[in-house]
Amino acid sequence: MIHGELELAAPLRWGMVGGGRGSQIGYIHRSAALRDGHFRLVAGAFDIDPAAGRDFGQRLGVAPERCYESYRSMFEVETRRPDGLQAVSIATPNGTHFEICKAALEAGLHVVCEKPLCFTTAEALELQALAQARRRVLGVTYGYAGHQLIEEARARIAAGELGEIRIVQMQFAHGFHCAPAERDSAAARWRVDPKMAGPSYVLGDVGTHPLYLSEVMLPELEIDELLCSRQSFVPGRAPLEDNAFTIMKYTSGAVGYVWSCAVNAGSMHGQKIRVIGSRASLEWWDEQPNQLRLEVQGEPVRILERGMGYLDTAARAEDRIGGGHPEGLFEAWSNLYRRFALAMDATDRGDTARLAGLRYPDVHAGVHGVRWVERCVQSADQGGVWVRWHE
Ligand code: NAD
Structure with a gap:
């Protein structure tokens, strides 16, 4: 604690x-x-x-x-x-x-x-x-990534509770830029300007967040190749995207998917990760960060609460207030x-x-995120083709 x-x-x-x-x-x-x-x-x-x-x-x-x-x-x-x-x-x-x-x-x-x-x-x-x-x-x-339940997910996956990992489903899909917010907001404006935002908007701005959560939860997982489709719905944002879908094949045979989006109208944040194994799945959503869902096939859903004694030691080490009280973004950042x-x-x-x-x-996480965006852009700009992670 x-x-x-x-x-x-x-x-x-x-x-x-x-x-x-x-x-x-x-x-x-x-x-x-x-x-x-x-x-x-x-x-x-x-x-x-x-x-x-x-x-x-x-x-x-x-x-x-x-x-x-x-x-x-x-x-x-x-x-x-x-x-x-x-x-x-x-x-x-x-x-x-x-x-x-x-x-x-x-x-x-x-x-x-x-x-x-x-x-x-x-x-x-x-x-x-x-x-x-x-x-x-x-x-x-x-x-x-500093949230305690991310540690809990990592520990349960490492202990084999989910079985063999098959699918990693990720998204960070908010709706705040479903209209041209860049007309009034300087912070939105630079995000759709390639000089300041770089080669992508939502892939780098939001997609890399759940991607890094998957790296923490599944440290053995290595991307082998990926395919991306990106588009922009609000006029004036191209060549940068306000929506992107990325499918990944991992070297283990598992597959992954990241939805990066700023035009998911009505969605507040929508950052989620669901790890699906041969026996069970785990799901975490940043809008309810104190609850981790454990779904074992054929059994009732279990909601694991932050701060509780049944969690792994690693998930209790950075507890600040005990179970029941919410901890969220500020505490995760403080950790x-x-x-x-x-x-x-x-x-x-x-x-x-x-x-x-x-x-x-x-820095390795930083490099990984940059490489992921680069590969996604490469794939999307060739019309959505499979590109290898390592050239
Ligand atoms: P912003 O436009 O709201 O603020 C940028 C700030 O940087 C302003 O205060 C501006 O005056 C200052 N600034 C710009 N150029 C500068 C310079 N050369 N020297 C000193 N100050 C300078 O942007 P933001 O939304 O706060 O985003 C900033 C960064 O944080 C971006 O890289 C963004 O991707 C990142 N970000 C990360 C998260 C996260 O969850 N980790 C969330 C939001 C933003």
């Missing part, structure tokens, strides 16, 4: 690039990083508009001289300070991730970067090599940020044993 005690010798000195006032995701980064006291916000280049970023940073309690006009000046000045940054989170539009991430790693910082890590597998591998060479943590925020902090600290101390016991969406 997590009680909020500091598990490091001292909090990590932490900064942010992006996540400014009015941004969608900045607040959850801060609340997750600061929740257990493992990070202390000491600097930031919070906004594309330097004056707005400076004002916002000061309102967050950051010293005026440490509210920077750009990430470059922040990294330059902070690396010269004896009490300078140790870690930075990047919460800017996709098109900036690669260059900011690269600069942060080159400045010797641990990094937490928003997904997608970058646009191409080649860039992602460059970041992976850089992080390894500099011995820095590069975490990626697939937020719900991830706690793991990021422990990994950064263990890396700094060269504690390989501690590192081996920590699992979080790392």
Whole structure:
């Protein structure tokens, strides 16, 4: 159980690039990083508009001289300070991730970067090599991966409760952009602009989330080949897609399916994963995250509740309030940020044993997501053909 005690010798000195006032995701980064006291916000280049970023940073309690006009000046000045940054989170539009991430790693910082890590597998591998060479943590925020019931699903699948895994059914299909939201919203606008969003919209924006959940639940599963069809229903979004279907064949003989969508009218979020085995299935839905459905063929459905004693030790380790009370996105993110902090600290101390016991969406997860989007786009743009995972 997590009680909020500091598990490091001292909090990590932490900064942010992006996540400014009015941004969608900045607040959850801060609340997750600061929740257990493992990070202390000491600097930031919070906004594309330097004056707005400076004002916002000061309102967050950051010293005026440490509210920077750009990430470059922040990294330059902070690396010269004896009490300078140790870690930075990047919460800017996709098109900036690669260059900011690269600069942060080159400045010797641990990094937490928003997904997608970058646009191409080649860039992602460059970041992976850089992080390894500099011995820095590069975490990626697939937020719900920190939810306890994802651990429960992983443990039950590993114990063989489902039998042989046959089908993995995934979706992240919301309806918020079923009309041209980009006319009024800057955050929607960059998502459908290839310069800022990259080669895809919904595949990278939402599809990679349940895909990563499947990697956590089914660590042995390897994609062999995939086929994708993508389209955009709201005029003006092409060549980017607001809907995509991806079918995957795994090397084990199992098959998988991801529905990525922003035009699922009426749906709030619709992130779901259902793992189907020869004897039973497990299903988790982010709109009811405290319940995991276990359906054994021929038996009544069982609803496994978060925080209960019958769950696996791994699924109880990050409990914060006990069963009955809901925990959701904020707690899942806080769990991830706690793991990021422990990994950064263990890396700094060269504690390989501690590192081996920590699992979080790392640079490999980042590379995997980028490769998946790249392969999906490749398949769809050739008219929906099977493409091999490894070329
Ligand atoms: P947004 O448009 O709402 O906010 C972007 C913020 O970045 C703004 O404050 C903007 O001023 C700032 N910014 C832009 N360029 C900058 C620069 N060069 N330097 C400093 N600040 C800069 O975007 P958002 O919806 O918050 O998305 C940001 C990132 O987070 C995207 O990569 C997106 O894919 C990701 N995201 C992830 C999740 C998740 O669940 N992990 C959810 C939403 C968004």
